[in-house]
Structure formats: C-alpha cells, structure tokens
Amino acid sequence: MLSGVFTLLSLAILLALFRLMRGPSLPDRVVALDLTATIVIGFIAVYAVATERPLFLDLAMVSALIVFIATVAFAYFIEKGTRPWPKS
Numbered sequence: 001m002l003s004g005v006f007t008l009l010s011l012a013i014l015l016a017l018f019r020l021m022r023g024p025s026l027p028d029r030v031v032a033l034d035l036t037a038t039i040v041i042g043f044i045a046v047y048a049v050a051t052e053r054p055l056f057l058d059l060a061m062v063s064a065l066i067v068f069i070a071t072v073a074f075a076y077f078i079e080k081g082t083r084p085w086p087k088s
Helices: 002-022 026-051 055-080
Strands: none
Touching: 002 026, 026 055
16 A cells, blocks of 8 residues: 555656646746655655654654745745845
8 A cells, every 4th residue: 555655656746846847937846846845745754654653754844844934935036036135
C-alpha cells in the first residue's frame, strides 16, 4: 500500500515540476514551487509512517512552516513587483 502512495506522490511531483518549468507566468511557477514543496512534505510524512519514526513528522511540520513563510514572501514580491528588502 505504501509503495502505491510513494508512486502517486512521485507522479504528482513530476507533474508539478513540469508546471514549474513550463508555467506561462511567475504566479504559476510560484504555485508549482509551493506544490512541489508540499508534495516533498507529504513524502516525509509517509516515510515517517512507513518507518514508524515520529521524529520525521517534526521535520515535516517545520518544513511546512518554512514553505508557508516563503510562499507569503513570494506573494508579496509578486504583488509589489519589487524586492521586499532594500537594495544595498
């Protein structure tokens, strides 16, 4: 059963990477990058269940928080059209 889950997640990440490379606009690429990161978090969670190591679930939660913050930063960048930090 878990091999089927890993297979479906692999297919999903391939499709997301295709959209990331082919995306017609920057927002499409940002969404594809967020989806790719979310699928990787899914891989980590499934691996944690498969190996019965709950420590990996902590890693998945921390990764999800970092991905969320990065997505918010990308959205700010797209909305403003400039870098969110000042030029040095």
